[in-house]
Amino acid sequence: MELALQTRNLDKFYDGQKALNNLCLSVPAATIFGLIGPNGAGKSTLMKILAGISRPSSGEAFILGRSVREKSGSIRERVGYVPDVPVLYPSFTVAEMYNLASRLYPHWDWERCRELQRQYDLPYGQRIRNLSRGQAVQVSLVLALSIRPRLILLDEPTAGLDPVVRRAFMQSIIEEVAERQTTIFYSTHNLNDLEQSADYIASLWQGNLLFSSSLDQLKESMHKFRVMLADDMPEQRLTDLPGVMESQPKGRVYTIIFQGDLNHNYQKVQELKPLLLEEVDLSLEDIFLILMKERGYSYEHGKSGPGTAD
Amino acid sequence: MSTANLAQAPRIKTRNAMAKLFHPGLLWKEWRQHRYLWILFFSLIMLQPVFVPLFIRVFALPNRIIAESGLSPSAWVLKAIIQNGACFMEQTAVIAVVLLATIMLGAERGGSLNYLASTAVNRRQILAAKWLLGNLGILVCMSALLLYMVAISTINSDIIPISQLLLWSVRTTLVLLALFSLALLSACIFSSILYSAVFTGFFLMLPILLTSIIVFPLTKFHVLTAAQASQVNQWLNYLNVIEYISADSVAGLNNTSYFLGSMLALLLADLLFLLMAMRLFERNPLERSGEVFLSGNSKEKGRLGLAIFLSPLLACNMADSWLQFLVCLLLLFIAIYLGMGIWWRLSAGLGLGKN
Amino acid sequence: MWFDIDPRSSTPIYLQLTQGVKEAIARGILQTGDRMPTVREMASELRINPNTIAKAYQRLEQEGIIETMRSRGTFVAAGSVRRDSQPDYTKLAEYMQAMLVEAYHQGISSAELERFFKEYLREWEQNKEGK
Numbered sequence: 001m002e003l004a005l006q007t008r009n010l011d012k013f014y015d016g017q018k019a020l021n022n023l024c025l026s027v028p029a030a031t032i033f034g035l036i037g038p039n040g041a042g043k044s045t046l047m048k049i050l051a052g053i054s055r056p057s058s059g060e061a062f063i064l065g066r067s068v069r070e071k072s073g074s075i076r077e078r079v080g081y082v083p084d085v086p087v088l089y090p091s092f093t094v095a096e097m098y099n100l101a102s103r104l105y106p107h108w109d110w111e112r113c114r115e116l117q118r119q120y121d122l123p124y125g126q127r128i129r130n131l132s133r134g135q136a137v138q139v140s141l142v143l144a145l146s147i148r149p150r151l152i153l154l155d156e157p158t159a160g161l162d163p164v165v166r167r168a169f170m171q172s173i174i175e176e177v178a179e180r181q182t183t184i185f186y187s188t189h190n191l192n193d194l195e196q197s198a199d200y201i202a203s204l205w206q207g208n209l210l211f212s213s214s215l216d217q218l219k220e221s222m223h224k225f226r227v228m229l230a231d232d233m234p235e236q237r238l239t240d241l242p243g244v245m246e247s248q249p250k251g252r253v254y255t256i257i258f259q260g261d262l263n264h265n266y267q268k269v270q271e272l273k274p275l276l277l278e279e280v281d282l283s284l285e286d287i288f289l290i291l292m293k294e295r296g297y298s299y300e301h302g303k304s305g306p307g308t309a310d
Numbered sequence: 311m312s313t314a315n316l317a318q319a320p321r322i323k324t325r326n327a328m329a330k331l332f333h334p335g336l337l338w339k340e341w342r343q344h345r346y347l348w349i350l351f352f353s354l355i356m357l358q359p360v361f362v363p364l365f366i367r368v369f370a371l372p373n374r375i376i377a378e379s380g381l382s383p384s385a386w387v388l389k390a391i392i393q394n395g396a397c398f399m400e401q402t403a404v405i406a407v408v409l410l411a412t413i414m415l416g417a418e419r420g421g422s423l424n425y426l427a428s429t430a431v432n433r434r435q436i437l438a439a440k441w442l443l444g445n446l447g448i449l450v451c452m453s454a455l456l457l458y459m460v461a462i463s464t465i466n467s468d469i470i471p472i473s474q475l476l477l478w479s480v481r482t483t484l485v486l487l488a489l490f491s492l493a494l495l496s497a498c499i500f501s502s503i504l505y506s507a508v509f510t511g512f513f514l515m516l517p518i519l520l521t522s523i524i525v526f527p528l529t530k531f532h533v534l535t536a537a538q539a540s541q542v543n544q545w546l547n548y549l550n551v552i553e554y555i556s557a558d559s560v561a562g563l564n565n566t567s568y569f570l571g572s573m574l575a576l577l578l579a580d581l582l583f584l585l586m587a588m589r590l591f592e593r594n595p596l597e598r599s600g601e602v603f604l605s606g607n608s609k610e611k612g613r614l615g616l617a618i619f620l621s622p623l624l625a626c627n628m629a630d631s632w633l634q635f636l637v638c639l640l641l642l643f644i645a646i647y648l649g650m651g652i653w654w655r656l657s658a659g660l661g662l663g664k665n
Numbered sequence: 666m667w668f669d670i671d672p673r674s675s676t677p678i679y680l681q682l683t684q685g686v687k688e689a690i691a692r693g694i695l696q697t698g699d700r701m702p703t704v705r706e707m708a709s710e711l712r713i714n715p716n717t718i719a720k721a722y723q724r725l726e727q728e729g730i731i732e733t734m735r736s737r738g739t740f741v742a743a744g745s746v747r748r749d750s751q752p753d754y755t756k757l758a759e760y761m762q763a764m765l766v767e768a769y770h771q772g773i774s775s776a777e778l779e780r781f782f783k784e785y786l787r788e789w790e791q792n793k794e795g796k
Binding site for chain 3: 283
């Protein structure tokens with residue numbers, strides 16, 4: 001399987017703090033790969049290293065098979081980057097930005113650029129500093145898509161965008177994958193976007209990789225049940241079952257989250273002869289919250305866990 | 311592979327390397343970004359030679375000095391520039407060139423450097439494009455000025471021989487080119503426009519500083535005689551880049567071989583600063599939107615440097631004997647070093663912003 | 666389109682899609698010989714990862730529900746409405762449980778429930794014939 005992106009024992013120090021720790025990540029080509037994690041987990045740091053803005057402290061990172069440590073710029077000819085804060089030339093107009101990008105990238109596609117420009121209805125003659133945030137992000141996206149990329153790096157680009165723009169954005173991304181088998185590496189807080197579109201999800205926590213698996217596998221590894229026990233069955237029997245990650249009682253009904261095989265857990269609960277047992281939807285957000293809570297990063301009854309960065 | 315191909319291969323490689331270093335797209339960007347700045351520079355260069363005489367003529371201002379000389383205003387101004395040292399035009403050109411380089415690099419600091427770093431060009435190319443535009447711009451402006459001067463001189467019955475004009479032009483151009491590169495290099499080191507301009511100024515003042523720190527105290531305490539001191543001062547003067555513009559200040563500049571040698575040195579300095587700037591630019595971390603270009607301690611180094619240079623200077627003026635000098639030196643050093651630290655803490659506390 | 670994909674559901678999206686297609690065929694919305702939208706079209710319309718859609722199509726093709734004809738497209742296969750040798754009642758049991766629980770809470774008796782079920786089934790058959 002061809003890897004569009006790979007890191008090997010990647011470390012990054014920032015002002016003496018370790019921002020990334022021994023990161024080993026693999027992103028297969030032609031997939032949509034989502035990177036999630038709380039603020040300050042190191043997502044932007046990783047993105048900046050992959051985009052060529054920062055340098056690794058130690059370890060290796062490869063994009064499209066070539067090391068990011070290479071001094072030449074040609075490794076980024078087919079890599080588009082949409083940062084969290086769009087940084088372009090404020091005094092340039094939109095048209096001039098396209099002009100500049102067309103000169104910097106050998107594979108620039110004016111057709112694609114114009115098509116996207118039309119689709120987003122962006123003003124050609126407006127200066128970048130006079131654009132709204134959403135428009136600036138769209139310009140960044142047009143720039144990234146028009147270079148005929150084989151890999152696109154997106155660093156929380158939809159943060160703060162209105163739903164209309166966000167939808168158009170996601171649509172372009174999906175189309176890009178469908179038509180050109182581009183790999184999308186996408187860091188975000190917005191789990192809804194990912195849930196719908198990601199092939200794989202990885203999570204960062206304090207610079208470490210918590211997990212990296214396909215979305216389907218992730219969802220299959222955890223299940224949520226609603227259970228109501230008979231009066232004579234002590235609650236302990238339920239919550240002490242192996243694989244229980246969380247248990248929330250509401251009156252006499254327990255919402256239990258299990259880790260592991262669905263049928264196995266289902267059977268185990270059935271042995272307790274519950275009055276009610278049904279599987280409930282477990283969203284990616286639920287999964288994320290539980291995993292974070294395990295590490296002490298949670299928001300419960302007004303107090304925050306020890307891991308919060310802000 | 312035939313021998314003919316082998317001979318060609320390295321040359322093509324160098325040509326390719328050169329072609330790759332100067333990226334036409336980046337050059338376009340530099341021009342598009344800074345074209346007004348360069349037009350301003352051009353106007354500044356032309357200010358004294360062209361606009362002043364024009365002004366005088368147009369408004370028919372009576373000027374006794376010019377009238378007495380019997381020359382036309384433009385000719386008179388021309389003579390003033392060429393034959394007197396350190397005229398307005400030269401002084402402004404020097405400052406302008408330094409500011410230009412600092413601004414050309416400083417303009418990227420709003421985050422656009424992050425954009426460039428993520429595109430398909432490498433760091434060396436980014437810097438080389440700025441250097442190239444600077445050098446070309448200076449060359450073009452100075453060439454235009456030269457043509458104008460030749461024209462004026464010819465019209466006014468060859469008041470100044472063309473050879474002299476040529477010499478002046480070449481000298482000044484090379485000095486400006488070297489200065490531009492130097493300022494570009496210092497802009498790579500410091501993150502704020504202020505600091506990098508100060509650093510360049512500091513480098514230019516180096517001879518004077520060395521004089522005051524080393525020569526002056528040594529002379530005062532009779533380690534060096536006055537004659538020896540003035541000899542050392544002369545040597546130090548050779549380090550002073552700006553002095554090369556005016557022929558008189560640097561002895562022997564009219565000597566042809568010496569002239570050629572010093573001009574070559576300036577040209578090499580231009581290229582050396584480019585290479586150093588490229589290396590520095592390539593290495594520096596772009597963390598935190600380019601805030602810290604060199605290692606995080608430029609502030610600390612600046613404080614140390616300032617203390618090291620100021621304390622002997624002041625101590626010298628205060629003390630009359632070696633012992634007094636040493637005591638004053640120590641006290642002043644501590645005072646300046648700590649004083650700056652307190653000042654920084656105060657200004658941070660008062661929220662006066664950093665850097 | 667007529668597919669309701671719930672990304673938050675515990676069922677993987679590709680399975681939801683396969684089920685959706687099967688349901689559409691069962692309801693008669695999709696008939697034998699109808700052209701299926703391309704992966705690209707569906708991805709764009711539903712804003713779902715094309716890989717997921719490709720996976721669903723693969724599955725459906727394996728089960729013989731759809732077939733791909735070279736350079737002509739993907740179509741609903743003939744005879745795709747056929748019984749598996751061993752029907753799987755797990756899902757049905759779940760739905761059954763949910764229905765019974767609801768009926769219990771509402772105080773609907775078993776007899777009434779049976780009546781309701783038969784009525785609904787009859788309507789369903791009628792609608793299918795009407796299409």
